[in-house]
Amino acid sequence: MSDHASWAEIVAEDPKHSQRYVDRFRTLAAEGADLDGEARLVDALLPRGSRVLDAGCGPGRVGGALHRVGHVVTGVDGDPVLVAAARTDHPGPTWLVGDLTTLDLGTTFDGIVCAGNVITFVAPDRRRDALARLLAHLEPPGRLAIGFGDHRGYGFAEFRADAAATGWAEDLLLATWDLRPWTPQSDFLVAVLRPA
Template sequence: MSERTPSQWEELAAADPAHSTWYVERFRTMAAEGKDIFGEARLVDAMLGRGGRVLDAGCGPGRLGGYLHEAGHVVVGVDVDPVLIAAAEEDYPGPTWLVGDLAELDLPGRGVKADFDVIVCAGNVMTFLAPSTREAVLAGFARHLGPAGRVVVGFGADRGYDFSQFLTDAATAGLAVDLRLSTWDLRPFTDESQFLVAVFSRAVV
């Protein structure tokens, strides 16, 4: 069995044990100051009827999954960092929060149905993955979609993962791009865009 490749997030947390706690407190402070930390979740909510099944992939401390749960959806959140999952459980009770590696995603093996209506991967999560695991993560998303499900991924430019390479990797993983945006508030994507929000469905074979 090959040795597991740690994500870049795990390497950051190993180098600085206070990093994950800083990240949790950053969003708690923003929420306490009344700042909008739920924009990505509003887009996902607009894609669903009530009671939709959502996988928050790389959920961090739970801000998106928590919002979507309150909006009436069934939410499962997965993150590799146990500190972030503990914060999600504390701040946003209700969803199912799981510690797990997105590169080895197997929710049916943990008693969770793989039939999500939307899988959302926000917060630059794709750029924190070990590069060698990117296609495996995207393929895992495809496996966990329901028949009409969609994957929504957002991340910024100049973070080590070229947009064109990402779209190629997604196609290789069995995902077909339906829509490209430059922001979570629905602005169109252009060649000059410094952020990509891509919506995929499972490719027809």
């Protein structure tokens, strides 16, 4: 397996990976760690009560935080272990098992968040599919906030080209979820995108 395997490949090789991931965030929450940075940025982009898609929701920390401040959240993740943890730890949102590359929820959202390096865990030949399916779920003039590190096997230039090719335009590029400006030397990208 490569250093930059998809989530499905990682779990296939190590079936306990998902539970360790859940446990890690439960421990951080119990220790009082600030786990809401991504949610704060997304909350600032939207009016309260907005419909938000948490794409690649994992165990629900971002969508759970957005729900607690008044948004109507639907979270989708391909890993049933993570979705089960989201349902247990963050009641209120709708948590679904689903594939971002074929996602068809039959509805649109005012905003979408894709945090936690999620896009880098999509198989490289399916990333454009995921970006296109996210766009299909966004109600204009909504925006997508998506973030990942450059050490994950998905270069920022490649991502930006994929986003443009699938109908996204860039509103804002940041180096962190706490609004630090992005530069070509940044090792993390938070892209706030809108339909082109």
